[in-house]
Amino acid sequence: MHGRRDPPCGTSCSVARANHERALWHFVSFYGDPMAAFDATIAADPGWGLARVIKAVFILTLTEPGMVPQARQLLVEAEPLMAGAPLHEQAHLGAARAALAGRWREACARWDTMLLDHPRDLLALSAAHLFDFYRGDARSLRARVARVLPEWPVEDPLQPYVLGMHAFGLEECNLYPQAEAAGREALARDPRGPWAIHAVAHVMEMQGRHAEGAAWLQERRTYWAVDNGLAIHLWWHQALFRLETLDTAAALALFDAHIAGSASTVNLQWLDGAALLWRAQLLEADVGTRWQALAGDWADPVAHAGHYAFNDVHAMLALLGSGELARAQALLSACTERANADNEEMTREVGAPLMRGLMAFAQGDAAQACRLLYPLRTVAHHFGGSHAQRDLIDQTLLAAADTALGHALLNERRLAKPVTPLTAYWAVRIGSRRAAAH
């Protein structure tokens, strides 16, 4: 549906417009092959610059350093095509350039300005939402979507996807009942909404509703596990629900079946695998040779270091897990040398000290790990990810902490997850340390 508030369109080719609409659906739903839709749009009207810009923006949202040259080339090609384009489409080129240069905050600000005039610009909204996530900007995850949501008629087939974004933003702002209600409402309109399914899974994760969460994902498996870009991440969530019951064998079985090997091909997928193995190992599970396999699959993390601190920290987990301390040190050095633009700040403030803390932990220096990790908890969101993902820091601290710190962390944890087996497990470990100290 198009109306006054929809963005102006720089092509009169109906096939290109139809392909662009399909590409936007791929973008927000994570289903299928968005790249094919982008290419079909470009082929239908090679003179439409925005068709190249949206493909570049999508590539940049993958945070995949090896694909950045492809995005850069698309924007170079788009530039001469944009001279006669509507100003709104030219503004998209400006936002995409900022994202390409690593100025993610500026890119989000540019997309935000565009949304004020055209609140149903789904490209601007989707891109800003993902970069809000990568920047750990929880407020904007919620509020940016809230500013445009009422402009979407409920009968629009893409409205449930916007509502799903809002659900996730609410969850990251700790507004759990509202988040769950928004996610369920989105799915009542269209059950094929992986981002809404994901948002409700996060609510259940944060509230310690692990049995309900496992059932939630299992019952909706056909909507997220097949031909969907979020599948591996949602398998990771399913594995977290297993870990909450201390069933490390089941969690590792999910890793083997759905995350390991050729299932994962980009940083955003390998990092879920690393986060899962790290947590399983904190629970003293024997993960066998999975670390070595994961580190072997990871496409040269040292060469690609410095693109995004959150990904780099997870590559560090894989190297530490597989015992490659020299490469881990090389990764840290490469990150601090190469990080620029917004990622320089993220690396300096969170990424590098977090890597040092994880290295200390892996080398058995628990006291140094605590000194480095504990102060990061209040700023760790500045390098993005979700509450659930950053819980890895807390769990590492619980494994490393002396009795007083461990007891304090446990008190805090009990507020959110008072009765889960995982909380009880940490209580026993902290308690046994306390007994040993007296």
Ligand SMILES: [Fe+2]
């Ligand atoms: Fe998640």
